[in-house]
Amino acid sequence: MREILGIDVGATGIKGALVNVKNGKLASEKFKIKTPAPATPEAIYQCIRMMADNFGWQGKPAGIGFPSIIKHGVSLTASNIDPSFIGYPIQEKFGEIFGGRLVVVNDADAAGYAEMTHGKGKNQKGVVLLITLGTGIGSAIFLDGKLLPNTELGQLLYKKSVFEKYATNSARELKHLSWKAWGKELNTFLNHVNLLFSPDLILIGGGVSKHFAQYEPFLKVNTRLETAQLLNEAGIIGAAMSAAKLQD
Secondary structure, eight states: OOEEEEEEEOSSEEEEEEEETTTTEEOSOOEEEEOOSSOOHHHHHHHHHHHHHHHTOTTSOEEEEESSOEETTEEOOOSSSOGGGTTBOHHHHHHGGGTTOEEEEEHHHHHHHHHHHHSTTTTOOSEEEEEEESSSEEEEEEETTEEEOOOOGGGSEETTEEGGGTSSHHHHHHTTOOHHHHHHHHHHHHHHHHHHHOOSEEEEESGGGGGHHHHGGGOOOSSEEEEOSSGGGHHHHHHHHHTGGGOO
């Protein structure tokens, strides 16, 4: 079996597709569901069941990229989902839909896994940092292709809160910031993580990466800075790849 269902759970939408894990390409059309509000475990569970039903994927291997720290199959944080997910055994509970053949990983880690295997991170040595910009800030750090999971750099303290409240695309839209004003906030964040980790390459992913030319002039970071290649499909692809080991 080359095809695995990959699901990317976001704060505003849940999307999934069958993925050819050999070449990192989508093997079906994407299926999208609006993220319910409140995004409780039961509500998200029903969305994942709808996703499985759409693809006829009950009892088959699947992977989910989820916006939380995931440790030993348990979600430990909930910055953009319902707080009831804190301490929730998500891999066990949601795995019921797939006959226990489910892997749940942090959403940015999933995107990073895909980008390092099939995108611009392929064959890159040294430290590579993927930053995803959307409702929140996701991060994935790799050293010679090996992942350090659950970094959540968007939660670093900044001003009166955390960077996620200032340097995300949602913050730009909420505060009606110009590309210049928002770019300066993002630049502060990128320079901070560059100081902490000295990456050889920083990749910018998430939906706002397609507008990179609008804010690139305001980013002055002393390392290579590029947009990710797989864009919004990275989370789906990486989620499926994380479950590849469950194949028959």
